Amino acid sequence: MSASQTLAARTGSLFHRFANPGRFLRLGARLQPWLTWPALALTLIGVIWGLFLSPADWQQGDSVRIMYVHVPAAWLASSGYMALAVCSVLSLVWRHPLADLAAVEIGPVGAAITAVCLATGSLWGKPMWGTWWVWDARLTSVLVLFFLYLGHIALIRAFDEPQRGYRAAAILALAGAVDLPIIKFSVQWWNTLHQPDSITLTGAPTMSTTMLWPLLICTLGFTLGFGAIVVARLRAAVMESRARALLSARRGGASS
Amino acid sequence: MTHLPYIAGAYGLAAMVALWFGIGATLRLRRARTRLAAVEAARTRGGGDA
Numbered sequence: 475m476s477a478s479q480t481l482a483a484r485t486g487s488l489f490h491r492f493a494n495p496g497r498f499l500r501l502g503a504r505l506q507p508w509l510t511w512p513a514l515a516l517t518l519i520g521v522i523w524g525l526f527l528s529p530a531d532w533q534q535g536d537s538v539r540i541m542y543v544h545v546p547a548a549w550l551a552s553s554g555y556m557a558l559a560v561c562s563v564l565s566l567v568w569r570h571p572l573a574d575l576a577a578v579e580i581g582p583v584g585a586a587i588t589a590v591c592l593a594t595g596s597l598w599g600k601p602m603w604g605t606w607w608v609w610d611a612r613l614t615s616v617l618v619l620f621f622l623y624l625g626h627i628a629l630i631r632a633f634d635e636p637q638r639g640y641r642a643a644a645i646l647a648l649a650g651a652v653d654l655p656i657i658k659f660s661v662q663w664w665n666t667l668h669q670p671d672s673i674t675l676t677g678a679p680t681m682s683t684t685m686l687w688p689l690l691i692c693t694l695g696f697t698l699g700f701g702a703i704v705v706a707r708l709r710a711a712v713m714e715s716r717a718r719a720l721l722s723a724r725r726g727g728a729s730s
Numbered sequence: 731m732t733h734l735p736y737i738a739g740a741y742g743l744a745a746m747v748a749l750w751f752g753i754g755a756t757l758r759l760r761r762a763r764t765r766l767a768a769v770e771a772a773r774t775r776g777g778g779d780a
Contacts, residue, residue, distance in 0.1 A: 517748075521741070537733035543744040586747050594740040601733045699748065706755035713762035717769045724773065 493572055495712045502709040509702035516695030523688035531685075540598040542688055546696035547591035551619060552654055554584035554700065558626065559651040562644035572708070574640040575715070577647065578630055579707040583700060585623035592616060603667060611660035612668035615653055622650035 524542030531538035558580050564573035595613065596606045607613065630643035661670045672681045679686050 525737075525741070535733060537736055539737050540740040543740050547744065583751055586751060590744050590747050593743055597736045597740045597743075601736050699752070703751050703755050706759050710755065710759040710762040713759075713766045717762070717766045720766075720769045720773055724776070 493570055495572075495716055498572055499709060499712055502705050502712075506702065506705055506709070509698050509705060513695050513698035513702050516691050517699060518695075520688050520692030520695050524685075524692060528685050528688050529682070534602060537598060537601045538685070540594055541685070542692045544591060544594040544598055545689060546693040547587050547594060548616070549693055550696055550700050551584065551588040551591045551616065552657055553697070554580060554587060555619060555622065555647075555651065555654060557704075558584060558623075558647045559654075562647040565640055565644045566648070572712070574636075574644075575711045576704070576708055577626070577640070577643060579711055580704055581623055581627045581630065581643075583703055583707070585620060585627060587700065588616065588620040588623055592620060608667050610666045610668050611664040612657065612666050615657045615660050619650075619653050619657060622646070622653060626650075 520542060524539055528539070528542075530536045558577055561573040561577040561580065564570040565577065592613075595616075599608070600606050626643050626647055629646055630639045633639040633642070660666060661668055673679045673686075681689075
């Protein structure tokens with residue numbers, strides 16, 4: 475066996491440790507309160523700080539406060555899709571059964587948060603730019619992401635045989651991942667009405683720390699909240715699937 | 731706050747979506763747990779013939 479095959483096999487066995495539904499349910503039950511309560515606390519603190527304690531922007535005035543929901547929603551729209559793409563790799567390469575269920579559950583939450591990102595962007599754009607919408611590279615690429623989520627949701631339920639739906643949706647999710655760098659770099663590659671990134675990995679933030687802190691707290695709160703909702707939905711999906719399997723086994727046993 | 735309606739709209743929408751998905755996930759989890767417990771109890775009563 476070559477080194478790359480060994481690595482692939484080891485990675486596969488690592489992920490398959492969590493493919494056992496009982497093990498996942500135990501892990502999920504332990505994880506749930508650690509996601510839910512910090513998410514609620516951080517979001518509440520971040521929103522109160524952002525709405526009432528942080529200063530208004532010298533140019534934008536109070537409408538800058540929309541940033542504290544718009545930016546976390548934008549971050550989650552992209553990172554939720556990245557999670558979908560990772561689930562697709564796990565499903566296509568290692569046939570991981572929980573990855574398919576996770577993709578089913580991430581899709582609607584990701585689509586909703588992308589819709590929030592687009593809507594809050596419009597609500598911010600109207601007083602600042604004088605328009606609800608422009609066909610700007612950043613806005614258009616996020617709209618494409620929203621349609622990718624909708625396509626994934628539709629495709630995963632489009633087949634009578636669920637496995638075929640999972641495969642087709644996984645391929646769409648992987649192909650659609652090309653939109654993520656386009657969203658990220660759209661403000662650098664094209665002249666856009668949308669402002670450039672204020673927070674980057676390589677440079678210092680271009681905003682005041684009085685705005686940066688509530689923004690970071692809101693982003694962390696939203697991210698934990700997204701995780702809490704997805705974990706709760708996934709735990710419910712695993713339980714539903716287990717109940718269905720037990721019922722069909724009982725019916726099979728009764729008929730034979 | 732001349733932009734208050736826009737700010738209220740953005741926060742209201744985000745809160746509505748969060749509540750919808752949060753409450754939906756909680757209720758679904760509770761239903762699934764109850765159903766699984768009922769199915770497992772029935773299976774145990776049936777002597778594990780499933």
